[in-house]
Amino acid sequence: MHCASCAQRKGRRECPALGRTICTVCCGTKRLIEIRCPSTCTYLTAAREHPPAVVRRQQERDVARLLPAIRQLTERQYELFFLFHAAIERYTPGVFIADGSTRLVDADVADAAAALASTLETAARGVIYEHTPQSVPAQSLAVALGTTLAQIRERGARVYDGEAALALRAIEEGARMARAAEEGETAYLDLMARLLRVAGTAEAPWADPPAASSLIVP
Numbered sequence: 523m524h525c526a527s528c529a530q531r532k533g534r535r536e537c538p539a540l541g542r543t544i545c546t547v548c549c550g551t552k553r554l555i556e557i558r559c560p561s562t563c564t565y566l567t568a569a570r571e572h573p574p575a576v577v578r579r580q581q582e583r584d585v586a587r588l589l590p591a592i593r594q595l596t597e598r599q600y601e602l603f604f605l606f607h608a609a610i611e612r613y614t615p616g617v618f619i620a621d622g623s624t625r626l627v628d629a630d631v632a633d634a635a636a637a638l639a640s641t642l643e644t645a646a647r648g649v650i651y652e653h654t655p656q657s658v659p660a661q662s663l664a665v666a667l668g669t670t671l672a673q674i675r676e677r678g679a680r681v682y683d684g685e686a687a688l689a690l691r692a693i694e695e696g697a698r699m700a701r702a703a704e705e706g707e708t709a710y711l712d713l714m715a716r717l718l719r720v721a722g723t724a725e726a727p728w729a730d731p732p733a734a735s736s737l738i739v740p
Contacts, residue, residue: 554719584713591696602689609670626659627707632697634663639690642683
């Protein structure tokens, strides 16, 4: 029986997401990217517990690069950081913004996070003023991040403006550091996409925080 995904190689693994047999190549390369693997998939679990050496080295490099931006965050702020990034996944490289004109780059992520953080910091001081990024993609992302924060609060979590702002500042710092390193326009987005896939949060629905997060239950 041929692979249900590529229809070229022989199917050897039962895929719970597709309900059919796929080849080992498609299972390894399309996992969580083209195939929305459920958390119960034994192949997904095995890959996370025993990743290849090259993958482990990449993960270690990614964490080392991200650490300066997040080392000062509390546990709740750290959760917010990743919940915001689940929203940013909506705009991964290669996916176009609503107007179909451009893609998101690290500079847009930094500007959007900085603008919303400034708005929240201003609100924490008792002043209502909305800071707006300059680029259209950053404006769109800032709205998405604000929507994510509102949805977290609607679920009953008490999130203060100040702690949300700190999580956003960490995102801004991470994106600006990647940009300063001149590793490409989407180096930070690529790094976070890899970490989200490892954490399993990349498969969460758009702006729908993972139910396991302690922020969802007060």
